[in-house]
Amino acid sequence: MIPAAFDYVAPTTLDEAVRALAEAGEDGKVLAGGQSLLPVLRMRLAAPSKLIDLNKVAELRGVREDGDAIVIGAMTTHYDVLRDSLVAEHAALLAEATGTVADPQIRHRGTFGGSLAHADPAADLPAAATAMDAEMVIAGPGGRRTVPVGEFFVDFFTTALGPDEVLCEIRVPKRTGWHAHYEKFNRVAQAWPIVAVAATVRVDGGSIAEARVGLANMGPTPVRATGVEQALVGQPATAEAIKAAAEHAAEGTNPPADGNADAEFRQHLARVLTSRAVSAAVGA
Structure with a gap:
């Protein structure tokens, strides 16, 4: 099937992405890796008026240390999570779970934050993030806020993200020696x-x-x-x-x-x- 018509924007900064989503209102939809969203659009289970593509927002990619945590950008692909040395050293559980996600093609396009924001209760990464006591950093028109993983997942395919908010990074406590x-x-x-x-x-x-x-x-x-x-x-x-x-x-x-x-x-x-x-x- 062919998706319903929609407007498309590809911001290059997180601030631009938040503004575009706020302007779209509840009819806006964020595109990360697209591995879950695109089939939904093709089946017309969702028909957003505007699609905000995050793939050009470089600040949402990568893994870094921050004190007693590692920080994973929401747009970091499964492939990059798998090969990252910080994840391997401090969050081995995430690496193990990520290695089981679908197939190599999906892992090269799908994103860590996209899987969490999609909130499929059968998905691999939400359970791993739950076991790791992760924290979700969310950006919106009013700035950033941090939500514990136990409060982030609300229901089937439903999270604490507001209609004008973007998941920007995930903080994971270091579990060295575990x-x-x-x-x-x-x-x-x-x-x-x-x-x-x-x-x-x-x-x-x-x-x-x-x-x-x-x-x-x-x-x-x-x-x-x-x-x-x-x-x-x-x-x-x-x-x-x-x-x-x-x-x-x-x-x-x-x-x-x-x-x-x-x-x-x-x-x-x-x-x-x-x-x-x-x-x-x-x-x-």
Whole structure:
């Protein structure tokens, strides 16, 4: 199908992009990598009056250090996140999850911020960002504001972004010395996960000192498996202890039921995949 007609602008600065979006009002739409937006436009599930293309805004690309965090520009491609040394050193979980996104072609065009702003609860990166305690830096007509990841995802395909705001960068706490693994179950390669688990763990003296676990496709937003995290702390980094803690993975979840799986099966997968992810992270 062919998208409905729209006006197109390609600003070169973030300020220009914010002004263009504000002028468009609720009928404006931001174009990042376009891997999710373009199919939606072609199927006419969205018909914006104006498309604001961010690909020429250089300040939205790249990864840098800022004290105890690394900062990832929203327009940084998955490919660039994967090969960045700061991400590899301080946020290994993001690198692992990014490496599973779709295929190489998508990873070269799709963007880190675009995936988060799209807010598909089955996507890989929202769950990883949730487990990493990321913060979203948002720019709007009134300036910038920072939103914790737990408040950024509001509902299916819905975030805390206002209609005149742009996600400009993501702040990720450094997790140097932590172990990480991303585990997902899908029926065919490159498909959305039926369930996925993002786990990052710090081990001290053979025991688990801290843990963060994020779940994908277990509700209308990414889910933080706090029951698992609490059960892991103080336990030996063994397969038996991890499996017992993983039994809490489905607590507080509201998984969808569709043609791929019912809610009960997804809850079962959450427990199994959490055990696998944490075990793989610590080498148990």
